Each structure stands twice: as C-alpha cells, then as structure tokens.
Amino acid sequence: MLKSENISLQMALAGFDAWGVVPAAELSDAKVRFESWLEEGNDYHLDYLRRNLDKRFNPTLLLPGARSVVVGAVAYKNLFSLTHPEPHGARIASYALAEDYHLTIKAMLRSVAEGLGVTERGKVKICVDSVPLAEKSLAQRAGIGWVGRNSLVVSPRLGSMMLLGELILTEECDTYSTPYEGDGCVGCGRCLLRCPTGAILPNRTLNTSLCISNRTIEQGLEGAEGFDTHGWFFGCEECQSCCPHNQDSPLYANPKMAPLFDPQEYDSNFWAKLTPSEAESLFGKSPVMRKFKK
Numbered sequence: 001m002l003k004s005e006n007i008s009l010q011m012a013l014a015g016f017d018a019w020g021v022v023p024a025a026e027l028s029d030a031k032v033r034f035e036s037w038l039e040e041g042n043d044y045h046l047d048y049l050r051r052n053l054d055k056r057f058n059p060t061l062l063l064p065g066a067r068s069v070v071v072g073a074v075a076y077k078n079l080f081s082l083t084h085p086e087p088h089g090a091r092i093a094s095y096a097l098a099e100d101y102h103l104t105i106k107a108m109l110r111s112v113a114e115g116l117g118v119t120e121r122g123k124v125k126i127c128v129d130s131v132p133l134a135e136k137s138l139a140q141r142a143g144i145g146w147v148g149r150n151s152l153v154v155s156p157r158l159g160s161m162m163l164l165g166e167l168i169l170t171e172e173c174d175t176y177s178t179p180y181e182g183d184g185c186v187g188c189g190r191c192l193l194r195c196p197t198g199a200i201l202p203n204r205t206l207n208t209s210l211c212i213s214n215r216t217i218e219q220g221l222e223g224a225e226g227f228d229t230h231g232w233f234f235g236c237e238e239c240q241s242c243c244p245h246n247q248d249s250p251l252y253a254n255p256k257m258a259p260l261f262d263p264q265e266y267d268s269n270f271w272a273k274l275t276p277s278e279a280e281s282l283f284g285k286s287p288v289m290r291k292f293k294k
C-alpha cells in the first residue's frame with residue numbers, strides 16, 4: 001500500500017510544484033467528450049489522437065493491474081512568459097526556452113518511483129505527453145485545478161503555465177485526492193477574445209487547425225493554406241499570457257525550468273537561416289529542436 005505522505009515527500013523532492021493521486025479508473029465521461037470532439041474533426045492532422053483511444057481513457061490498459069495514478073505539475077512561468085514583443089517576428093512559447101520537458105519530467109518521475117521503491121517492470125509506468133493518457137482530466141481529478149476555457153488545466157495557485165506528468169502504479173494508495181470542483185473561468189473569457197485565430201471553442205476545447213501552437217510545432221503545418229502564425233515561431237501563449245490566473249502566479253521554482261536562451265536575441269531571419277546542425281549546437285536541449293528534425 002502506497003502512503004500519500006510518502007508520495008508527497010517524493011514529489012516535492014523531485015521538484016514538482018503540485019500533485020495528487022487518483023484511482024486508476026476508466027475516464028468514461030472524458031472519453032465521450034473526446035470522441036465527439038474527434039467526430040467534429042477538430043483534431044486536424046493530429047492522427048495520433050485517434051489511435052489508442054481506449055488506452056487514453058483507461059490507465060489499466062496502459063499498465064495491466066494499475067490501481068493508482070500520481071499526477072504531477074511543474075510550473076514553468078519565466079520572465080518571458082507574459083510578454084512576447086509583437087515586432088520581433090519570432091515569438092517562442094516560454095516553456096520551450098528550457099530543457100525539453102519530456103526528458104526533465106521523465107527523470108523526475110523516475111526519481112519518484114525510486115523513492116517509493118517501485119521500480120520493478122510491470123509495476124510502474126512513467127507518462128509524459130508522448131504516452132496516450134487523458135492527463136488534463138486526471139489533473140482535475142487529482143485536485144490540481146480545473147480545465148479552463150483555453151482548454152488547459154488552470155491551478156488557482158500556479159495558473160496554467162504548468163507541465164504535467166504521471167506515474168501509473170499497480171499499488172493502491174492509502175488516500176486519494178479530492179477532485180478540484182471550482183471554476184475560476186466564471187465571468188472571464190479573456191482567452192477567447194485574445195486568441196488571434198479563433199481557435200478556442202465554446203466547450204473548453206480547441207480547433208487545432210486554427211491553433212497557432214499546433215501549427216508551429218507539428219511538422220509542415222505552419223504555412224499550410226496561407227495560415228497566419230501572428231509572429232509565432234514555436235508554440236503560442238496568447239491564451240495564457242492574458243489569463244488573470246497567470247498574472248501573479250509564481251515564476252518557476254524548479255531549476256530545470258530555467259530558460260536556456262533569451263528569445264529576443266533571435267529574430268525570424270535568424271531562425272529561417274539556421275541549419276539543423278547549428279540549431280543542435282545552440283539549442284540542442286530545447287524543444288525548439290523539433291522544428292529542425294524533419
């Protein structure tokens with residue numbers, strides 16, 4: 001039996017800023033909503049979202065015998081998160097200025113598993129983004145926050161500038177978290193007004209064909225059909241930088257979230273001329289490398 005106190009200790013030691021533990025139950029409601037979102041064709045070119053649907057909403061299909069899911073959030077807000085100068089022409093989402101979070105969070109979760117003494121194959125599965133898992137629903141159930149109108153999990157303490165990761169475990173936990181029931185979006189709607197392309201749908205999801213973040217990160221979609229990226233080179237944070245919950249939220253505490261470079265030093269002309277090998281030597285640890293691995 002896992003002790004929630006020990007999980008908290010290990011998550012804090014690993015550098016997570018918020019966490020919770022939920023039973024590894026099927027997320028049927030979330031699955032129904034996701035399927036209808038897919039039926040409406042909002043997944044534009046993200047074919048992988050149509051695969052592994054059952055696994056995405058049922059942790060026991062990702063790890064047979066799963067009983068618990070530990071959900072962790074790391075805050076990444078930095079000094080570049082709220083300001084992306086318009087004339088610069090090469091705006092970069094602030095999380096992408098730090099080391100690639102896939103590697104960082106995976107290492108953090110591995111250290112949590114070690115701290116819990118659960119490392120045996122078949123007893124634990126580490127999930128960071130690339131594993132199909134409905135992490136926003138899990139984060140809400142873990143008490144981390146609510147799913148905001150911008151489609152992201154918003155924490156009342158940390159805002160929405162967080163990255164998530166999960167540990168699926170075959171052990172039960174002595175106490176599970178209370179789901180977050182509040183809705184800090186009531187009376188707001190700034191993200192809908194701010195989104196330059198109208199990508200935010202009324203039901204707290206996105207039309208990914210209109211989302212600049214999707215277009216500039218996924219390969220080959222950036223300029224398709226004359227799409228205007230509004231000066232964004234990698235990602236887009238406009239629906240977050242305007243959010244009231246991100247104005248006074250704390251900057252990153254985990255040193256792994258520290259920016260590796262100042263995005264304002266590099267304009268669109270610089271990025272256009274950069275070769276993959278130059279990019280590798282200058283920005284090899286950053287997620288922006290995804291743009292150069294075509």
Ligand code: SF4
Nearest residue numbers: 195211212236238239
């Ligand atoms: S990331 Fe940008 S384009 Fe996508 S929904 Fe948010 S504001 Fe709109």
Ligand code: SF4
Nearest residue numbers: 148185188189191243
């Ligand atoms: S900007 Fe307003 S509506 Fe949008 S996610 Fe933040 S609080 Fe919710």
